[in-house]
Amino acid sequence: MRLAAVATALAGVLLMGAAPPDPNADPNADHDPYAWMEEIEGARAIEWAKAENARSLPQLQDDPRYAGLYADALKIATAKDRIPGVSFSGDGGLWDYWQDADHVRGVWRKTSVDSYRAGTPEWRTILDLDALARSEQANWVWKGARCLPPDDRLCLVSLSDGGKDAVEVREFDTVTGQFVEGGFHLPEGKHRFDWIDRDTLLVVTEWAKGEVTTSGYPYIAKLLKRGRPLSEAKQVFSGQKADGGYGVQSIVLRDPAGRMQAVVIMRPLDTFNAEYYLLAGDRPLRLDLPKKVSIQGYLDGRVIVSLEEDWAARRMREGDLVDFDLAAVKKAPGALKPALVLRPSESQAVEQVATTKGRLVVALLDNVKGQVLSFRRNGGAWTSQALDLPEDSTVSVASASETDDRLILNIASFLTPSSQWLADAAGGQAEQLRALPARFDASRFVTEQHWATSKDGVKVPYFVVRAKDIQYDGSNPTLLYAYGGFLVSQTPAYAATVGKLWLEKGGVYVVANIRGGGEFGPRWHNAGLKLNRMRVYDDFFAVSEDLIARKITSPKKLGIMGGSNGGLLMGVALTKRPELYNAVVIQVPLFDMIGYAHIGAGSSWIGEYGDPAVPEERTMLMSYSPYQNLKPGQPYPKVFIETSTKDDRVHPAHARKAAARLKEYGYDYLYYENMDGGHAAAANLNERALRQALEFTYLAQRLMD
DSSP: OHHHHHHHHHHHHHHTTSOOOOTTSOTTSSOOTTGGGGSTTOHHHHHHHHHHHHHHHHHHHTSTTHHHHHHHHHHHHHOTTSOOOOEEOTTSOEEEEEOOSSOSSOEEEEEOHHHHHTTOOOOEEEEEHHHHHHHHTOOEEEEEEEEOTTTOOEEEEEEEETTOSOEEEEEEETTTTEEOTTOOEEEEEOOEEEEEETTEEEEESOOSTTOBOTTSOBOEEEEEETTOOGGGOEEEEEOOTTOOTTOOEEEEEEOTTOOEEEEEEEEESSSSOEEEEEEETTEEEEOOOOSSEEEEEEETTEEEEEESSOBGGGTBOTTOEEEEEHHHHHHOTTSOOOEEEEOOOTTEEEEEEEEOSSOEEEEEEETTEEEEEEEEEETTEEEEEEOOOOSSSEEEEEEEOSSSSEEEEEEEOSSSOOEEEEEETTTOOEEEEEEOOOSSOGGGEEEEEEEEEOTTSOEEEEEEEEETTOOOSSOOOEEEEOOOOTTOOOOOOOOHHHHHHTGGGTOEEEEEOOBTBSTTOHHHHHTTSGGGTHHHHHHHHHHHHHHHHTTSOOGGGEEEEEETHHHHHHHHHHHHOGGGOSEEEEESOOOOTTTGGGSTTGGGGHHHHOOTTSHHHHHHHHHHOHHHHOOTTOOOOOEEEEEETTOOSSOTHHHHHHHHHHHHTTOOEEEEEESSOGGGTOSSHHHHHHHHHHHHHHHHHHHTO
16 A cells, blocks of 8 residues: 555655646647657656656565566576586686675686586686675676786676666786786676787777767777876767767777787677778778678687678678688778578578687587587698587587687577587587586476468468377467567577466467577568568567467467567567557667657667668658557556666666657556666566566466466
C-alpha cells in the first residue's frame, strides 16, 4: 500500500506546472511532449522512473512465485561451480574475471594452465574490484583490461561508473598488483586506445569539449607518451564530427612475439561502412579496401580480412575471408591484391576468426550449427582441417594463445550443460576441461529446428526447446526470443535460467534466426538493412505464425522477448501484430525511430536503420517506429518494459517515452528502470537475477495463469 501511495503522490507532483499531453495531438508530429525524458539523469526523469518502479515492482514481487524464481536465478547466477571464463595471458598463464556471492563486483585473477587442467587451479588475485570500490567509495563496474604484449605485465584497466559505456582508464601492473604511480590515465570518457609500445599509446578521445561525433564518440587520434599530459599528445589522424559509427579506432597488428608490424586506423562513416588507413609514422595512408570489411588479424606476414559486401573489382564476394601480403600493402596501400582464404557456402557463415602462434582459426556456422577449422599457410596457400569437437552445438573461440597453438573453446547447446575445451589448433585434438553441472532436468525436453516461410518466400530457421510429451493443442505457454540486427547470430546456448525458471514450469522456449543477424553471413544481415527493414519483422511474424499453425502454442499463450535492437523488434511486434501475442518483454529498447538519431549514441546506427533526415528512409522508419505507431484503442497486451539509467548507449529515454505514451493512451503496462547496469541493464549478478525473476514472474502471470 505504501509503495502505491508514493507512486500516486510522485505522479501528481510530476504533472504540476506542466500541461498534460493533448490526447488529440498527432503522434507523428515532430513535437514530442516527452522530450524531457531524454535528459538521462535529469531530476524530473529520475523521479518519474522511481514512481514507475514503485507502481510496477509490487505487481511482480508480491506474486507468490517471485521469491522462488529470484532464489533460483540468484543461485544460478552466483554459483561457485560455474565455468571460469579463462583466457590466455602473454606469459602462458590464464586470466579470469570472476563474480559470485562473495565477489559481487568481481575479482580479476590468474592461474597456471597446468593447475587449471588438473582441476585444482591456484588462483592469484590481481585486482579485487569490491575492495577497490569500497576503498574509493565508487560504484565501479569492470569493463576489461588491455595488456601490453608479449608478457602482458602492464595493462590498461577500464572502470565504469555504474555500468556506463564511458570509462576511466588506469595503468595497472599485474605483477605488483598495483596501479602504476604516474602511469597512463584517462578520465571518464568513451575512449578508444591501444598500446604502441611500453611508453606510447594511440588514444582516441574527447581531447577538447565537444570533439565527439553527433553520436557522442571521439574521432581524433593522437599519440600519447608516458609521463606527458594529454595536452601534449601528438595528433596523427582525424575523422569528422558528422561521422557515424562508434568513433575512430585503431588496430595494432603484431607478430606472436608481440612486435608491432603495422597500425591501421579505422574511420567509421556509419554503423558498418568505414575507411581504413595505414599509419606510416604519423601519416595516414588510405587503404584500397571496400567500406564494409573487418580486419581480423595478422599471421605469417598476412593481414586477414573478412568481407561484408561484394568486392566486384577483385572478384570477391560478401562473406569471403581473404588475406593480403603486409609488405605489399605497405608498398602500395592504394592497390591491394586480396587472396581467398575461405568462401562459405550458402548455408555457412564465418562467425569468428582468431590467430595462434602459427594457425588461423575460423569458427564456422553451418545452418546455425558450429564447427572450427584450423588453417595453415604452406607454399603460398592455406590448407585447413576441422577440429574434433561435439556436433550440433555452438562452438566459440574464447581465447587463442600467442605463445603456442592452443585454444580455449566454449561448446554449448540448449539442453547440454556448457563445456570448456582446450584444443590444439595444430594437431586438431581437443580435451574437455570443465562442464557446467546441470541447472535443470533436461531429460524431459528435446530441441528441434524448424523453418518458417517469410512474406517474400525466404525460409527462416528457428529452434524449439520443448517437453517430449508436448500436446499440440495450442495450450503451451511459449516464449519466443529474437534479435535480428547488426550481424549478430542467435546460436544455441545452454538454457540454464530459462530451463529452471521456464521450461521446468511447463513452458516452451523458441529462438528465431531472423534476417538482420549473421547466421548466414553478411547476406543475411544486409537483406534487412534500411529500406529493407520490414523483412526482419516479417521473418519474426512468420516464425510466430508457424508456431501457432503447428499448434505448439496460440496467441493467448505466446510471449516474446528481446533487448536493445531486439527491444525495437518487440515494439514493432506490439504495434504491428498485437493479436499474435499475450506477453511482450521489451528490454533496453530503441523505440523512437524518428528521434533515435539524436538520442544517446543513436546516430551511430544510421547504417543499420537509415537516416530520419533522408525522406525515403524517414518514410520507412515512420512505417514501423513503435513510438510513432502506438495508438489508442488497440488490442495491446500488458507489456513489461525494462531499461537502465546508466545505459549511455541506447539511452533510457526510449523506454521511458514508450511507457509514457502507453500511459497517455490508457493502457496497462509494467516498467522497471534499474538505476545501475548500463546497456546490460544489470551491474552485477544480484541485479541480473532480480531482472530475470521479474521477467519470468510477468511471463507466468500472462501465459500460465
